[in-house]
Amino acid sequence: MLDDRDRKLLTLLQRDAEASVTELAERVALSVSACSRRIARLREAGYIARQVAILDRRAMRVPTTVFAMLRTTRHAADWLDSFRRAVADIPEIVEVHRLTGHYDYVLKIVLPDVEHYDKVYKDLVGRVELFDVSASISMETLKDDTALPTGFA
Known part of the structure; x- marks a missing residue:
């Protein structure tokens, strides 16, 4: 405790x-x-999982964020394994979450510009079968924090 x-x-x-x-x-x-x-x-005790350097996205020339919402008709283990490998192999995809609701997954993708999204999209759909992909471009980041709340542990 x-x-x-x-x-x-x-x-x-x-x-x-x-x-x-x-x-x-x-x-x-x-x-x-x-x-x-x-x-x-x-x-x-595992409270500190690792220490990392947080890079400046503008300096690294990936200032653009796209959120891609995915739907699939496949939910079998073999498809999920392929999907996990595909997103792990695409460095621009920095977060992936499985969801409840209308979409199955949301991906956070960091890019040099909006045009680069097409490359990531083609790479992803070339690796795994998807039913629907819908993307939204982030216009402004209102909060970007890596710190977790510490009051619950």
Whole structure:
């Protein structure tokens, strides 16, 4: 079970995983060694899955976001395996969610421009059979955060 210091540490680490243990310890009112032990315990317990660098999309020249909503008539395990491999192999597809409701899946796709979507679309439909693909272009990102809420654990 997490306590308030653990939650604060996780919140701080989500904002800046490169913060020094000294800085983190000061912010959560712990000694450096106690803070270091807590961070190690949080890693071992699986609260910290990994540490990554978050790249600037404009600098990486993929500022455009397209959300593709997919419907399929196939729900067998072999189709799902093919679909998982296909989306894993297309680097522009950064998120895939299986849904309830009218669509079966939604894909978040990052691209250099809208025209590049056609390449991704053709690549995907060339790999797996789909019944319907509908895409929407994001006009503006109102919130883009990787931090999870820490109050539920």
